[in-house]
Amino acid sequence: MSANIQEYIDRLNKLDFKKMYNGSFFKTWEKTDDELHAVFTVADALRNLRENNISTRIFDSGLGISIFRDNSTRTRFSFASACNMLGLAVQDMDEKKSQIAHGETVRETANMISFMADVIGIRDDMYIGKGLKYMHDVDDAVTEGYKDGILEQRPTLVDLQDDVDHPTQLMADTLHCIHEFGGVENLKGKKIAMSWAYSPSYGKPLSVPQGAIGLFTRLGCEVVLAHPEGYEVMPEVEEIAKKQAEAYGGSFRKTNNMAEAFKDADIVYPKSWAPFAAMEKRTDLYGKGDFDGIDALEKELLAQNAEHKDWCCTEELMKTTKDGKALYLHCLPADINDVSCEQGEVEASVFDRYRDSLYKEASYKPYIIAAMIFLAKCKDPQAVLKALADNGKERHFMK
């Protein structure tokens, strides 16, 4: 058994994450510190095994079901990778190919697709107040189905992005920061600027900035949320950030000045998002089927956006960060000046300098998802990790 695996097991032995067994993973702020650290630790352990060509399969057969209510590449492949790594086949629940009857209940569909499902991954982030609710409806339905003896196993739900939080993204971002700063304890006291940035597109989800202030305040960081007036995020998430900042000995404050946020920051996360109030309005219009209203709203928001083209992550701004070397984060794809658009979130030279780092940041997501599943599926994760390492089955035979 590789010494490394023992190190992860030792770490897990100090944590209490019993409740994750047979559970699901929604918003990070619903999880305990130990549970989040267990995810980081298992993600690293699985990566260690895979990098040493040791199989991480805990399933001989079984299905991971994906429901993407929006186009997706990164998340789709991350989920598929995580399932595959654990031995599950992915079956996509493509609503366009489905025969979902008008008025058919979520409860029924959820059970019908889950007879052999060990995991259900859902991305539903389009409409404020809808995505998370839908996921909980599915989770409740399969939990009940399992209790009622309809399902032989309780499928674990993994929230692949909802309208409030984006837990797999922010957990991956954080694991990247942990590795860059040499340990989670080194994130304590670090200044992180979660900043709005201009994009020529419309309606980008709030889940990333909200997820960021909801997670980094847990780590004792000095979190600054910067955006132009009118781009407020959900007040209840701000409340959570404030309370956590107090509880964890960090801070949370807001500013309408990007430069102020970047000044001496250790980590910057400049990214476009839509105003919460506007997204609420869009959800209402959508509910009423008022597509003219949605078009009008879009125009209005694009005009509002255009007033803030100066919110860009420039070389000049980067120079003002800690030693001019803040860690630049992005969930990708970014709107890069003169690459993906004329003017966008970031200057091309800044993006280029951090490209490798950004791709590494993204590379943690499959492992974070796999770790969430692993912890929900293994009663004794330490024993399973040890057994995988001891068995030492090659992932790639005679590589």
Add this chain to the structure above:
Amino acid sequence: MSANIQEYIDRLNKLDFKKMYNGSFFKTWEKTDDELHAVFTVADALRNLRENNISTRIFDSGLGISIFRDNSTRTRFSFASACNMLGLAVQDMDEKKSQIAHGETVRETANMISFMADVIGIRDDMYIGKGLKYMHDVDDAVTEGYKDGILEQRPTLVDLQDDVDHPTQLMADTLHCIHEFGGVENLKGKKIAMSWAYSPSYGKPLSVPQGAIGLFTRLGCEVVLAHPEGYEVMPEVEEIAKKQAEAYGGSFRKTNNMAEAFKDADIVYPKSWAPFAAMEKRTDLYGKGDFDGIDALEKELLAQNAEHKDWCCTEELMKTTKDGKALYLHCLPADINDVSCEQGEVEASVFDRYRDSLYKEASYKPYIIAAMIFLAKCKDPQAVLKALADNGKERHFMK
């Protein structure tokens, strides 16, 4: 080895199902009694293994190909589950993504996709006289391809619903009844009402009512087919039902009175379908490309439907069944009053009371499909079941 598995093996030892090896599964009335019982027995055995966390994989690699010529959720996931359980990866033959040349023969396509295919599952139920023919064309093509040395193995065809029968559905329905009534022998003499019911939609397939009268008459049931005048099913299937009723000591009769059918029934299956004659007409119109004609037909049928809104599975009707407690069956999704439509096939309170039962009914389908494949792929199914149980490989490692 679990004692249970031996019980299934003992049962199989009494049955003759040799001809299923390397065969395909189309209409149930083409199969012998022993063959049907073998499917039920293997389905239960596979479920027993899986519930005991024992791997049911009989393939290390191999493909299960799905061809769905209509939208589908339940069947798609049932087929994917069955394949996965046996170790096959599903590859969907999506005709929209395919480069099927104008005039390309079914024979050619069937061979081209089957070089590594162990199973082909097809659902094609839209046009009377088309679906089953297409499946047989595919089956013949790969059988010939195998004989001619083009294919290394003969892919087993599983009929996932055709225009005449819906064997996987009715076999699953029946297995559910077997478990609910405590054994197939207890179904003898039971009254089953296969009844038309009103739905605001148009053109639901005939394969369920036809499959029902074609299978339940095999079990010695008192089968009543109820529908309004004009909603006749295919005469040749009625003929089969009549002959079987005689041969198996049950009965088959028809009525235009739903209440009469429900009276003292042990099992009720109220469900909408389109008139056979109208479906034939639609197939003709479709063949001529007469889409205006199809629209006109649709309007006509919806108007005809609307005259029979009183054909609904109400609480009142349910009270008239055996002890007021008939087993309510449905292939799902059902048209539920005030849930999926204003007025439909069933009252919400009836549906709700049977919800768990209905979901369990559906849960048999993956096992029925897997059993059909298993019996076609194993020369000595008893030996393979014993070996799986003896090996005891965990499906979910260290669960």
Add this chain to the structure above:
Amino acid sequence: MSANIQEYIDRLNKLDFKKMYNGSFFKTWEKTDDELHAVFTVADALRNLRENNISTRIFDSGLGISIFRDNSTRTRFSFASACNMLGLAVQDMDEKKSQIAHGETVRETANMISFMADVIGIRDDMYIGKGLKYMHDVDDAVTEGYKDGILEQRPTLVDLQDDVDHPTQLMADTLHCIHEFGGVENLKGKKIAMSWAYSPSYGKPLSVPQGAIGLFTRLGCEVVLAHPEGYEVMPEVEEIAKKQAEAYGGSFRKTNNMAEAFKDADIVYPKSWAPFAAMEKRTDLYGKGDFDGIDALEKELLAQNAEHKDWCCTEELMKTTKDGKALYLHCLPADINDVSCEQGEVEASVFDRYRDSLYKEASYKPYIIAAMIFLAKCKDPQAVLKALADNGKERHFMK
């Protein structure tokens, strides 16, 4: 261990294909003779194992990613079969379901989908000068990603058809010829007619005729490229064919006379393609977004095509080939007279006579693709083949 496997290993021991390890497979003329022969040998070895029900899986888990920028059945299933045979799950990168940002770099997408990817298969043959470039961009991106530590493994790129060559097709065609003629050495001196043939459709790719003259001239064949005036292929590929013909002791010549090409031919490959010059023009129009121009070009080309309806593989022509029995090749689907069209590439009776042979020809493609992957993924392919044979794990358990 089966004696057959040792025979393949002995053959491999005489070849030098070290550079294939961790490489990709693009045009055949970029590969050495030994490398091509290694592919043929491994393809046969894998087929031998599979036919003897021995697992050919070299992966316990892992992904094969497919990118089809055009509709596809044969290639899609061939790639899926090859991946499955080796133990990889296929994840389709469906650009319609993807969230590829406007202007997003190929480099970024390639890395984002490749964290767990062992193989990427791409088909991109629509626009001259585009497909191969795109594949190389993807290959370069993941090679760099691997070097930079972003990817844990370097995904092997398999060119499933580009705008210049169609390596998996021609390698499969050639392996078929090798078996039909009893050994690659017997292809030396054989006359092969790669001939244009009439099709009522427009814009068929040049990659097949180009791939053919680029590969058969390597085998010492007497290669004749026949087409009507105006249907020239890319001059640089003709150059390669000429040079290779000289180097390998065969010949390469062109004619505008189909009968001359067929006369005494041992192998005939009659197939429609579009003129290179016209395809270049189409690429330009496409680049400018000039869809009216594309429509006009299409009309022009169809009119030009219609002048050459006499270019058909008739019984009469077949009689003039060697003993009237030339081996007829086609990549399928063919345009068959009175079957798929009124007048096309081949008479129905000719096609029918060669049907089994054509399907066998196609059956080599999954093995060719698997062999390309195998050679890129195994440091010591001989040892892995021996180990697979020695382990003798059943593909189909207790078949």
